[in-house]
Amino acid sequence: MTDFKTIQQAIDKGSGKVHLRGWIYRERNSNKFRFIVLRDATNIIQCVIKKEEVDERLWDLSVSLGIETSVEVTGTIKEDKRAPTGYEVDVSDFKVIGESHSFPIQKDQSAEFLLDQRHLWVRSRYMTSILKVRHTVFQAFREFFNKKGFFESHMPMFTPTSCEGGSTVFAVKYFNDKVYLTQSWQLYAEAVVFGLEKIYTIAPCFRAEKSKTSRHLSEFWMGEMEAAWMDLEAVTKNAEQLIEYIVQSVLKNNRQELEILKRDVKPLQKIKAPFHHLTYDEVLEVLNSKDKLNITWGKDLRTVEEDALMKHFDKPVIVMRYPKNTMAFYKPIDPENPKVALCFDMLAPEGYGEIVGGSQRDTDIHGLIKSLNKEGELLKNYQWYLDLRRFGSVPHSGYGVGMERIVSWVCGLDNIKDSIPFPRTMLRKSP
Numbered sequence: 001m002t003d004f005k006t007i008q009q010a011i012d013k014g015s016g017k018v019h020l021r022g023w024i025y026r027e028r029n030s031n032k033f034r035f036i037v038l039r040d041a042t043n044i045i046q047c048v049i050k051k052e053e054v055d056e057r058l059w060d061l062s063v064s065l066g067i068e069t070s071v072e073v074t075g076t077i078k079e080d081k082r083a084p085t086g087y088e089v090d091v092s093d094f095k096v097i098g099e100s101h102s103f104p105i106q107k108d109q110s111a112e113f114l115l116d117q118r119h120l121w122v123r124s125r126y127m128t129s130i131l132k133v134r135h136t137v138f139q140a141f142r143e144f145f146n147k148k149g150f151f152e153s154h155m156p157m158f159t160p161t162s163c164e165g166g167s168t169v170f171a172v173k174y175f176n177d178k179v180y181l182t183q184s185w186q187l188y189a190e191a192v193v194f195g196l197e198k199i200y201t202i203a204p205c206f207r208a209e210k211s212k213t214s215r216h217l218s219e220f221w222m223g224e225m226e227a228a229w230m231d232l233e234a235v236t237k238n239a240e241q242l243i244e245y246i247v248q249s250v251l252k253n254n255r256q257e258l259e260i261l262k263r264d265v266k267p268l269q270k271i272k273a274p275f276h277h278l279t280y281d282e283v284l285e286v287l288n289s290k291d292k293l294n295i296t297w298g299k300d301l302r303t304v305e306e307d308a309l310m311k312h313f314d315k316p317v318i319v320m321r322y323p324k325n326t327m328a329f330y331k332p333i334d335p336e337n338p339k340v341a342l343c344f345d346m347l348a349p350e351g352y353g354e355i356v357g358g359s360q361r362d363t364d365i366h367g368l369i370k371s372l373n374k375e376g377e378l379l380k381n382y383q384w385y386l387d388l389r390r391f392g393s394v395p396h397s398g399y400g401v402g403m404e405r406i407v408s409w410v411c412g413l414d415n416i417k418d419s420i421p422f423p424r425t426m427l428r429k430s431p
């Protein structure tokens with residue numbers, strides 16, 4: 001059997017005979033030479049086919065190779081400072097595995113065209129670099145919680161109720177009934193946490209977001225944690241450590257990808273806990289005095305306000321204690337100020353918006369019933385959830401991290417759609 005090396009292994013080896021396989025990334029012809037840049041999952045490498053050194057059949061075949069043809073290549077690798085990754089393979093033999101003619105993607109095509117061709121565009125160095133960073137972000141999330149003794153735990157995607165309010169749920173036919181695609185694992189996590197105490201997940205979430213912003217997907221992945229005995233201060237501290245851990249893991253593991261993406265790493269190097277902490281009231285003070293905005297107390301912060309605020313900071317900001325009446329039903333009132341809830345959002349610098357949302361959970365059954373009634377929810381749908389307050393309830397808290405928002409931020413992307421292989425938004429459901 002042929003001993004194929006990855007391109008990176010071949011580069012690390014640096015000399016001698018190598019067998020490679022991959023796809024033609026770029027090609028250039030002259031009368032005597034054919035330069036092919038070969039790519040695989042690990043890297044790219046320049047290969048040269050010399051007319052004088054190969055037989056006529058191979059030379060003629062080499063002239064017909066189109067972009068994205070898959071090939072096996074045998075040759076001798078050596079250092080060559082002029083080549084894109086510093087090494088070159090002098091080809092002695094190659095074999096076409098899958099032909100490719102008139103590959104539709106060329107340079108400088110519109111974002112919409114690339115989204116239509118996403119099934120082919122996912123091979124690009126741009127997309128594979130993002131997907132490698134995404135891999136690190138997911139791994140780092142799991143590592144962080146595994147090291148702290150959390151259990152990974154999974155909740156249903158089909159749910160009879162909403163978690164974050166009914167305006168953004170997707171209803172689906174469920175046999176002869178109707179259910180919703182989950183907006184968050186949280187309500188179920190609150191049940192399991194009274195058994196396992198510390199749990200986490202990364203799972204798809206669905207929101208029928210009508211907003212066509214560069215930050216919203218209708219299907220996205222949320223990393224969530226829930227922990228018994230944790231209060232608001234403890235849970236925000238945990239979130240801070242997590243975000244530092246993820247960003248520093250990407251800096252450690254993905255230098256090459258960040259370079260390909262032309263991401264300036266300096267702002268990311270500053271992402272070390274502690275972050276800035278502000279209350280909602282303090283945020284209004286900044287916005288109304290420094291930015292001369294005129295926000296009345298009680299309004300939820302939208303993208304414009306978040307962006308204005310974040311112009312003043314180069315580390316994430318944790319905004320705590322939002323007005324209770326704009327918040328999801330499970331967020332408890334602050335006993336020291338009943339107008340606000342014991343909750344927080346974490347906002348990313350550089351204009352990437354809300355990356356984390358979390359809170360202490362209301363353990364007061366009367367408070368919960370009042371909030372559910374106010375939202376017009378049917379109490380009978382929440383009886384199981386209310387049971388959690390009837391049988392040995394304890395203080396507990398949790399949060400959710402928008403995994404694509406993190407990937408967008410650390411990669412420095414213009415649009416969240418590039419942070420996931422096949423994005424789903426209000427206007428896009430294919431390929």
Ligand code: 4AD
Nearest residue numbers: 184186216217220354355356357358398399400402
């Ligand atoms: O702030 P959210 O809505 O919080 C919850 O769903 C809680 N139940 C989580 C919890 O406490 N376990 O969502 C959490 C995060 C947001 O901060 C944001 O980063 C991301 O999920 N997010 C989205 N990301 C992409 N597209 C969307 N449409 C998103 N909606 C929320």
Ligand code: MG
Nearest residue numbers: 345354356357
């Ligand atoms: Mg939120």
